Amino acid sequence: MTYGETAVDQTIDQLLSDHRDLDAAADGALDNFDQFHIGGADAVELLIPTLALTQGDVVLDVGSGFGGPARQIARRTGNHVVGIDITPAYVDAARDLTARAGLGDLVHFHAGDIAGFGPDPAFDAALTMHVQMNVRDKTTWFRHIAERLAPGAHLAVWEVCQPHQADLPWPMPWSLDGTDSFVVTAETLLACVKGAGFGTVEWTNKSAWVQDWVAKTFANGLPAEPALPMLLDDGYTRVINYVTALADGSLEVWHGSFTKDAG
Ligand SMILES: C[S@@+](CC[C@H](N)C(=O)[O-])C[C@H]1O[C@@H](n2cnc3c(N)ncnc32)[C@H](O)[C@@H]1O
Structure with missing residues (x-):
């Protein structure tokens, strides 16, 4: 099962103890x-300006994982961020890392599905990064996000798309064997977001930017310090397969900026 690592908290504890x-x-x-x-x-950093945050705005991060994006937004902007994720062990890890970062007053996490998530008032902005690949009915899922947002609120997405039908090398970061992967073309994903009640501000293929980032980030090989693959089952294979598929054009990365339609 993808995202089945139940001992993430202990792994983090061990890695941080080993790297004091x-x-x-x-x-x-x-x-x-x-x-x-x-x-x-x-x-x-690319997504933050597109959220158009003002003082006091509260941001929703859907599929918040280990909480890195949520903490970074809170640090940069001073805004409160609420993350929601369906994997309880990841939520525990996100809370642990947030406490260690001293950001517990600004950043909070909930375990669960966006469909049943209903705190008031509505959020002022939202983001979702590398999550919808696990969601079969994307229009309904984005509609649930829209329901949590104030009219005019900005939504930022950073997503994986597949330009043409081809076999992908499993495992990938979001799926160990492909059975829980629902990657679609950029055109289809855009139609789902718009169909859920969002207007498009920007929809850009960032695959070339990603290639530059990969070249820069791994110029000296894999990092020796604690790294994401160490937290994941089969982590290095998943990352290598993903980077390979991006390099040969089997996958793309798209950045979207949207606003929730009024009314
Ligand atoms: C590849 S990780 C991305 C995590 C985070 N967005 C980031 O970029 O660091 C995908 C995350 O989405 C979560 N997820 C998958 N399906 C979800 C759903 N339907 N609702 C909420 N979270 C989901 C997983 O538990 C996992 O934490």
Whole structure:
């Protein structure tokens, strides 16, 4: 089962104990570790301006993983961020890392499905990074996100698309064997987001940007310090397969900026 790592918290504890020089409270210290998408913290930096945040806005991160994007947004902007994720062990890890980072007042996480998530008032902005590949009915899923947002709220997405039908090399970061993978073309994904009640501000193929990021990030090989694949079952194979599929054009990465339709 993908996302079946139940002992993430213990793995994090062990890795941070083994690397006492790593100050989990320092800005960027965990970037190799807690950003579960291609492009790492640099991708989150691209998304932050598109959220159009003002003071006091509260941001929803759907499929928040280990919480790297949520913490980074809170650090940069001072806004409150709420993450929701269906994997309880990841939510525990996100809470643990947030406490270690000293951001417990600004960043909170909930375990569960966006469909049943209903705190008031509505959120002022939302993001989702590398999550919809696991969702079969994408229009309904994005509609559930829209229902949680105030009219005019901005949504940022950073997503994997498949330009043409081809066999992918499993495992991938979001699926161990392909049975829980529902990757679609960029055109189909855009239609799902629009069909859920969002207007398009930007929809851009960032695959070339990702290639540059991969070349820069891995210029000296894999990092020796704690890194994301160490937290995941078969982590290195998943990352290598993904990077290979991006390089040969089997997969693309798209950045979307949307606003929730009024009314
Ligand atoms: C590849 S990780 C991305 C995590 C995070 N967005 C990031 O970029 O660091 C995918 C995450 O989506 C979560 N997920 C998968 N399907 C979901 C769903 N239907 N609702 C909420 N979270 C989901 C998984 O538990 C996992 O944490």
